[in-house]
Structure formats: C-alpha cells, structure tokens
Amino acid sequence: MIAVMGAGAFGTALAVALARGGQGVGLWARDAGQVAEMAASRRNERRLPGVELPEGVTVSARLEDFAGAQTVLLAMPMQQMAGALGAHCAALQGRALVACSKGIDLATLEGPTGLIARVCPGLAPAILTGPSFAADIARGLPTALTLACADPALGARLQGELSAPTLRIYLSGDPLGAELGGALKNVIAIAAGVVIGAGLGESARAALVTRGFAEMSRLALALGARAETLAGLSGLGDLVLTCTSAQSRNFRLGQALGRGEGFDPAVTVEGVATAAAVSKLAAQRGVEMPLADMVTALCQHKITVAEAAEALLSRPLKKE
C-alpha cells in the first residue's frame, strides 16, 4: 500500500492514477468532514471535480489506518509541509517520504527534501516532480515525471512503485536540482502570466521564459544542483508547461496581475511565497535573480506592471 498525505487536487490525482494501476492507496485528509464526504460520494468534488475514486483508494483522517504503507507521498502546499510533518513524524518512522510539493519554505528557505531531512531526521526523503497537471493525471492522459532520490536503491524501488500505465517515471539522483526546478518554475510562470495578461505579447513571453530558465539555473547551480537536472522534466519540462497553459494557477495569478484584476486567495499558488523565499535565498548567495525579484515585488504590490517592465528593459546590456 502507498499512503498519500494531503487530499488536494494533486494528492487525489496521484491516488487515482496509482489505484488504476493496481496499487492499494490510502488517501489521508486532516479534515474528517472532507473524508466523510469523499467516502460517501467516492469523489473529491472540492479539489478534483468529476473524477471517481477507484475501489483501490481508501480515504481516512487517521494516519494509523495506513500503518502498512512503506511509502508515503506528501502532497500538501509547501508552506504547510513543516507543520504537517512535525505533527506526524513519529507515526511516519521507517517509511520512505516522497515530497510532491513544489516550493521553498519561506521561514527556513528549505526545499521539500531538506525540510523532511530536518523535521523528520532518519526518514528517507525523495521528490516526485515534473510537468503534470492534476486534472491530466486524473483523466488518464500520458504524463512523465521525475523521481529524485539520493539513495539509488530506494530511488529504483520508488520508480517501480510509482509508475503506472499512464504515469512514466524517470529516475534522478539529484533531489536538490529536481526540487529547485519545480519551485523556481512557478515563480517564472507568474511572470509569464503577467506578460500575457498585460498584453506584452508572445515574443516577450518567449524571451522571459528563456531568461527565466537562465536565472533558475544560475541559482540552482550555485546551490549545488546539476545542470542536466534543470534541463530535464523537473526544470525545463515543467517550466514550459506552466508558462504556456492557463490550467496553471501560477500562470493565471500572473495574468490577473497583468490585467490589474484580483485573484481568489483560496486558490493554492505556490509561486507567491516561493518568489519571496527565492529573493531572500538569492540575496544571501549573491546570485542575480531580476525576474524573481520583480515577481516578489509585484505580488507584494510594491511596483506596477509598467514599472516592472521598464525596470527589466532598462537593465544594463549583457552577453547572453
């Protein structure tokens, strides 16, 4: 059995895909009311409407019900991960923990695997990330993801366990690079949404995505990630998806900013807190991240879109 902590869109979609592939999956939600609703309707209408939970998915608000699961997927928003893990560390002893969240913790500037290693020392962390909208996974559309783990034997076990007929998993030994790609692309996706929302055009978006990739790579390499990881599914792959699709919540928030419209604060948009974390991290390391800094300032309403565009276009001319 595999357990999934966090019954949002992504956790539910992964549970559905894995169960369709023949795995027994325990889907844990902290809210007993939501669990009762899902158990009765066999759906998660709040987060993943229109998708039936296969028979192989068991829902519960009691983590003890999934004590047999050797692998636990963590699928809550990044800023909630430290609290959720801290509360359940004892119950998770002896399991492999696979982070499915994309972001950097604003309080500690840790990514998911670093946070797991600190909050639950002794547990084996891995990360599952890459271009994959929950709705696509749940519809059974083909999806490829990266499973990154520092321990090659555990990584190979998880790769096999988490692969399903429409979920193709590639293995990486660079969890830092994989998690940084997933976190940083959300920040650039907000900027891409701003460009489109403000009517600055497709050419500007292509330039921004390219310069965004350069800036993602600059920070990731400075922190010790591998360049080939950034060029893979978890970096470039997810950057392309998120910067070009209105299915992305990060892109849609950016579009709203670009148009001067509001955005529903209840929607999970990982890039907002992560942009602020990235700006801090980059300043600490002396890495230039002009796009992330602009996104941070825009999200905090410290500058206007016109000022951001002007500031980026008037930067000193450089070599590519």
Ligand SMILES: NC(=O)C1=CN([C@@H]2O[C@H](COP(=O)(O)OP(=O)(O)OC[C@H]3O[C@@H](n4cnc5c(N)ncnc54)[C@H](O)[C@@H]3O)[C@@H](O)[C@H]2O)C=CC1
């Ligand atoms: N939705 C998508 O297409 C994808 C999402 N992700 C990542 O998955 C993570 C979760 O995103 P979504 O599922 O889309 O968000 P969501 O907004 O659909 O759901 C978040 C869920 O987390 C739960 N939650 C919040 N705090 C919690 C806590 N302390 N303990 C347990 N559960 C808690 C909420 O009740 C909610 O059910 C994010 O980091 C996101 O970047 C990754 C790939 C695709």
Ligand SMILES: O=C(CO)COP(=O)(O)O
């Ligand atoms: O990470 C995702 C797709 O790979 C989902 O993106 P959003 O969080 O922007 O919706």
